[in-house]
Amino acid sequence: MEITLTGRDGGGNERIPMCGVPYHSAQSYIEKLIQKGYKVAICEQVEDPSVAKGVVKREVVRVITPGTIIEENMLVEQENNFLLVITETEGSYALVASDLSTGECHLTEINHSLDFLLDEISTYAPKEVVLDQHLFHQQQLVQSLKMRIKAVVTPFSLENLDEEVLQQQFSRYTQICTTQVRKQGLALLYAYLKQTQKRSLGHLHRLQYYDAKQFMMLDDVARRNLELTLTLGEGKKRGSLLWMLDRTATAMGSRLLKKWLDKPLLSIPEIQQRQDIVAAFLEDFLFLEEMHDLLKQVYDLERLATRIAYGSANARDLNAVKRSLQVIPSLKELLKSSSCQHLQKIEKWLDDCHDICELIGQAIVDEPPITTKEGGIIREGFHQKLDEIREIQKNGKNWIAQLEQKERAATGIKSLKIGYNRVFGYYIEVTKSNLRNIPEGRYIRKQTLANAERFITPELKEKEQLILNASEKSVELEYDLFVQVRNHISREVQRIQSVAEWVASLDVLHAFAKVAKTYRYVRPIVHQQDHLLIEAGRHPVVEAVSEESSFVANDVKLNAQDRQILLITGPNMAGKSTYMRQVALITILAQIGSFVPADHAEIALVDRIFTRIGAADDLVGGRSTFMVEMVETCHALKEATPRSLILLDEVGRGTSTYDGMALAHAIVEYIHHHVQAKTLFSTHYHELTRLEEELTRVFNVHAECREEDGKVVFLHRIVPGGADRSYGIHVAELAGLPKEVTHRAREILQELESGQAEVAATSLAASSTTLLQKPEGTQLTLFDYLSQDEVKKIEENPKSSAEQEVLEAIRSCDLMNQTPLDTMQFLLKLQQKLK
Incomplete structure (x- = not known):
């Protein structure tokens, strides 16, 4: 913490090391400790030292934890500081979220999977999670809270559940806490706060119950990928949807x-x-x-x-x-x-x-000091006794001023003055050059200075007592009155x-x-039907940060009849990811009650949004980029419903071409047949565009671009149909790769595109996943899994020994009596040979 260590002599040669900070600067050190995830116990004297017998009694008056901060300088104005409490009874979880600094308290009961619970927890971005002691053995939950949620986890146990106390604290306790797990969760929160805060929690009464299923679920992956509150790269608010709104x-x-x-x-x-x-x-x-x-x-x-x-x-x-x-x-x-x-x-x-406003106006001066124990707070006329004491103070000071004038006249010493300090009280000060002018016996000498002498008189000391008593009483009374006003308002x-x-x-x-x-937003039509229609939609944040250039608007149409899945192809940098994100953001804007950036919008209610965008590994968790990609895709496939919206960007790119293409193909099929959620599926596997012919609810669109003088021009328009090229080498040129690299890449690309083995292998990989769906005994021909054109090309011009070997295998194999499983195994062998 970079605190200078001090020490104290313990006798002999022993020196006891000590570590302390000045009281007035303790706040900055407390803040530093809290940021590191520690808890800080504040201990204070609880007896008046002037009346205490022996050692002054001290107690812990408060424990500050990451989730219980109320100090203004330690909080972010625009952000909540949530403390979460989690408990579980008979398979049901209770989640209680409280922000002590605002007095909020939200409670929900979750009967779903652990993943759903973690998704709900992540919406609060809690600084601290209090976990019921018996849940602490659930390693997956504890590790997820620490690694994924990045919260301080505190185990805590409840000795007894006092419902009478909870009913007094929360006015809606009886209506809301109708199950044992809810009672347990709220009791755990209250007990933890009483133990750490050690004071009234009168402001914590706004207990609200909600059903998590009543809101769209956005897990931390979706919020991160869509940059709802923070940007992906720098993790800043600027550039996020929250910043724009x-x-x-x-x-x-x-x-x-x-x-x-x-x-x-x-x-x-x-x-x-x-x-x-x-x-x-x-x-x-x-x-x-x-x-x-x-x-x-x-x-x-x-x-x-x-x-x-x-x-x-x-x-x-x-x-x-x-x-x-x-x-x-x-x-x-x-x-x-x-x-x-x-x-x-x-x-x-x-x-x-009005009554609160009036009380404060009558009691508190317009410009009070920051401190509450040094006076100057209470307005004149608010309290009669205080006004009387102040009058004594005022008259006493006037009397001092008059005495100074009187003594100057009596002694003829014009530089004579009456001063005050806390050690000697009031005194008369005369310079040494004027001492001879003081009548003998007039003053009592009190202190000698280098250039002056200080004196007192019995009359001055008597008046001093009256003035000081009045000042002390005034400060004490002001503080008492202020506390009374504050306590009244606290009620x-x-x-x-x-x-x-x-x-x-x-x-x-x-x-x-x-x-x-x-930004010329329009009111969207939000409905319960199955179609989503956006005309001339725009990405709200990209449009806001690029005001100088006009944003290219795009349409989107999704429905459950023939456009459940949009298969998006096209080159990098052509706007595919922007297009996908803007559909999700427009949906979110519509469902929070905002208008949306479009010419017209009809939004079907979406219960969840799933995203798989960008490449990121999880080194700490031991997961590769591809593993993270698969885990996030798995989460979408398992949890999505027909009312969900799925965004999948370049799924399968983290592995070999054939593996990736096969996975992408199978995922599209699974979403089409089983999940049936509205899906935007962006891919560079152009071979997948033929799924539009095979699956009734897949529709091809692509990011339009054109080539001019050997250079690609991105039009940022999403139009019907599939793309036939990715223009990856053009993008590499834009990035500044050496010309030798891009020139050689073009040569290699030409060689690859002319190789028939690649074409045949691709077709085999793409079609093999559908063969298992054919019933037993189905009569198959060679052209069920390989097109006539492709076989003809290999027959006419086999370019390699591998292709010749494959051709021999095809000719010698009797496929007429094979089962779909046998056929698929045969195809996989052929694919391996072609590789």
Whole structure:
């Protein structure tokens, strides 16, 4: 930690090493420890040293953990800091997510696989996961939490479940906790927070239950590949969908926007309600701007409420609450003027908290100090006794000033002054050159300095006692009054949190409207049917960062009848991945209630989005790039439903050509026959384009480009049909590869393309996977697995001994009486020879 070690003499030659930090700088060291995943116990004196007998009693007053931070300087304004609790009973998991800094508490019960549980956990990006002690032996769960979720994992056990305490803490406990596992999960959270925080959790009452199946599921792979909140390369917010959408005016709105992105809706009425509000903002530009001007005056009420409830808020925090609440009446008037019924309802539900605002205004001065124990906080006129004590202070100081003038006149010493310090109190100071002018016996000498003498008088000491007593009483009384005001407001924290929720929702929807206005978004039609139609769709982020150049819009049409799978071919850099991602992002935007970048959009509700995009290995987990690719593809094939959206980009490229092509072919077939999810399948295996003829719901499209003067021009348009070339060498030239390399590559490519063995082997590999589907006893001919043209070419001009050997094998084999299994084994042998 780079703390300088000190020491203390232990007697003799022994020196005891010590490690300490100044109290005023402890926060930075605590922050450093928390970032490293440690927990920090804060110990303080709990007795007044002036009255304690013997050693002053000390106790642990709080344990700070990565998931229980409330300190403003240790939190990111726009992000939640979630603590998750997980327990399990009879095969059901309870997941409780709490952000202590905002007072949120979300609970769900999961009866699905461990993978589903981990997907749900990842949506919260928790800093700490408290695991029920009996789950700690589940190594797969523990390792996934540490390696995949990258959270601090804390084992914790519950001694007893006190439902009466939980009912007092959470007003909706009885309605929500209807199963044992839910009760256990909430009790575990409460017990852990009481043990670590050791104070009231009055602000933690907003218990909300949700069914994870009520939202679109986005696992961490999908969120990463689609760059929902962070970019792939640098892991920064800029360049992500969240960055593009975040036109919010408050920190609360920014946090809520991220939560909406993590959990898109599956309820059409809720989506349409959000769309109605966005439309209302868009209809009136002045209304939209006035809303922004009001919202940006609102401070982070969620976290201010938490500090008030915790007893850590200072006077400036209370003033921030007051200034925020002073905006609410104007906000209500603006909402009332809207023709949107949803906004009018919000206006009625919004509490302006007038009494809280008035109390703070009466009690706290406009510009209070940061500290709460040095006075200067309470406004004059708020408390009669405090005003009286202040008057004594004021009169005492006036008396001191008058005494100074009186003594100057009596002694004739114009430089005489009355000063004060904490050691000697008030004193009269006379320079040595003027000592002879002091009448004998007038003063009592107190201190000698190099150039002056300091004196006191009985009268001065008597007045000093009155002034100092008044000052001390004033500071003590001010602090007591401030605590009373803060405690009173802490009992109204629920009302402040309710205001914060409505303001945050308005803020996100107003941000949607600002984005829609800036980039000409349209309102999508969201429905329960099976078709997805986007006309002139655009990638929202790419369009936003490349404003100077016009983005090439593309259409997409998917349905369950004849366009379930779009097989996308075309060269690198032609826009295939952008096209795939924009379909997913437009779907997500539609299901969070936003307008979308398109001329027209009809979006069928999607329950999950699966992605397999890009090449990345998992060195720590011991998985190669290809293994990661297969694991992610497996996850999609197992978990997807007909209502899901699958994006598969270049599946199979991590292994040999034949292996990769065979896998890609089989995966497309499996999705077509079994999964039946809407799928965008990008590939460089042009041979797969013939699947359009074999599978009824596969449709070919390709990224259009043209060749001019030996150079490829990317048009970034996705058009029907399959591509016949990948233009990989052209892309290599654009990357700056030496001309010798690209020239030689063209020669090799020409040789490969002219080799008939390659053609025959490719055809065998592509068709062999379908042979097992033929029934026993089916009469097969040579042309069931090899085209007449290909056989004819080999017969006319066998180029190698291997081809001649294959031809002999084909001629000598009696295929008329072979079973599909025998035939496939024969084909595999031929394929091996051709290789």
